[in-house]
Amino acid sequence: SRQDLNNWSELAARFMTAAGVTEDDIVHIAFGYGLFTGAFGLHYGAERIGASVIPMSSGNTDKQLMIMQDYRSSALVCTPSYALTMAERMEKLGIAPSQLSLRVGLFGAEPWSDEMRREIETRLGIIATDNYGLSEVMGPGVAGECQYRCGMHLFEDHFLPEIIHPETGEALPPGSIGELVLTSLTKEAFPVIRYRTRDITRLIYDACPCGRTMVRMQKTMGRSDDMLIIKGVNVFPTQIEEVLFQVEGCEPHYQLVIDRVGNMDTLEVQVEVFESIFFDEMKKQRAFVDLLEKRLLSTLGVGAKVKLVEPASITRHEGKAKRVIDKRRL
Known part of the structure; x- marks a missing residue:
């Protein structure tokens, strides 16, 4: 009216x-x-x-x-x-x-x-x-x-x-x-x-x-309908975002890929990182991934695999960002 x-x-x-x-x-x-x-x-x-x-x-x-x-x-x-x-x-x-x-x-x-x-x-x-x-x-x-x-x-x-x-x-x-x-x-x-x-x-x-x-x-x-349930644990994308933003070297762009292997849920966090990290030697990359995975486990209470991707490789959106890809057949 x-x-x-x-x-x-x-x-x-x-x-x-x-x-x-x-x-x-x-x-x-x-x-x-x-x-x-x-x-x-x-x-x-x-x-x-x-x-x-x-x-x-x-x-x-x-x-x-x-x-x-x-x-x-x-x-x-x-x-x-x-x-x-x-x-x-x-x-x-x-x-x-x-x-x-x-x-x-x-x-x-x-x-x-x-x-x-x-x-x-x-x-x-x-x-x-x-x-x-x-x-x-x-x-x-x-x-x-x-x-x-x-x-x-x-x-x-x-x-x-x-x-x-x-x-x-x-x-x-x-x-x-x-x-x-x-x-x-x-x-x-x-x-x-x-x-x-x-x-x-x-x-x-x-x-x-x-x-x-x-x-x-x-x-x-x-x-409540965006909440992800991974291995019985409630996970919100913003929890993951908070962890990523606290670690120097992470770009503010990420994507979550959920899948099911056998009967187990898997969570992969794809995160853009600075070029200096992406093109760094494998040993330093592994240490960076380990740091992220430990912090995610501590925050979420469930393990996540971290995949480092090149800057600007995750699709940009002019409206709401699309953070989650759920491949599970539930």
């Missing part, structure tokens, strides 16, 4: 303002326009604030960078994985972060770790913030981080949040990790009651230094 669109604009403007966007900003939107709600949601929010908007849409990274330079974009909107793709292309073209006017990024649409956040901030020279939404409920505008980045403020005047056990549906105590369930309080055209988002997170009730009083939700750890 018209009122739903007004609310959507207002809530997107809320989290964009919390992230530091003002009427003086030029917001570069590299989400795909169309049926995907991400682009329009932040577009409406930026207009509500009074900021200028560049509706660039996705794709053509070289042109994205040219427009960002020419129009002095100060806020970037895209997936976190595409932000890293942009950073990688900038480095190849010899464009330093100081040659852009970017100061803040508003990233969403896929799970990403704090290690990935630090990588983006270092390589683009910006503050990277997270936001949350889903098309079935509203799109972006359910929750978003402030500049303290200690959880996403969830707009309880429009949504009632609960955390449940993803398998039993049992309501969990405050602070528990589980599946987020949302009830819309103001939607007119498509209200939802106890909608299971499938997103795994927890709610934070402690006070935020920014002064906002609504409950916060932790960055999503993955989806």
Whole structure:
């Protein structure tokens, strides 16, 4: 309804303002326009604030960078994985972060770790913030981080949040990790009651230094339907991502290949590494692989085979990154 669109604009403007966007900003939107709600949601929010908007849409990274330079974009909107793709292309073209006017990024649409956040901030020279939404409920505008980045403020005047056990549906105590369930309080055209988002997170009730009083939700750890079960152990791709980002020499691009040999599940982690490591002597490569495999085993509780691949050999995606290839016949 018209009122739903007004609310959507207002809530997107809320989290964009919390992230530091003002009427003086030029917001570069590299989400795909169309049926995907991400682009329009932040577009409406930026207009509500009074900021200028560049509706660039996705794709053509070289042109994205040219427009960002020419129009002095100060806020970037895209997936976190595409932000890293942009950073990688900038480095190849010899464009330093100081040659852009970017100061803040508003990233969403896929799970990403704090290690990935630090990588983006270092390589683009910006503050990277997270936001949350889903098309079935509203799109972006359910929750978003402030500049303290200690959880996403969830707009309880429009949504009632609960955390449940993803398998039993049992309501969990405050602070528990589980599946987020949302009830819309103001939607007119498509209200939802106890909608299971499938997103795994927890709610934070402690006070935020920014002064906002609504409950916060932790960055999503993955989806209950994205969760991998390897030899009976629950594994989320973001757990693997965190390990890889902690080891110097790993590029921020990886892929998980799950297969079944006989009756046993196998997990292979293909990770891009610096050229100096990929072309290093076999003994040093083996030591690097051993280090990664030990850290993955310690974190996941299940063994994984690590395969080092050349830089830029894993397919890049302009939208959500495709991290998992499951070859099992279940």
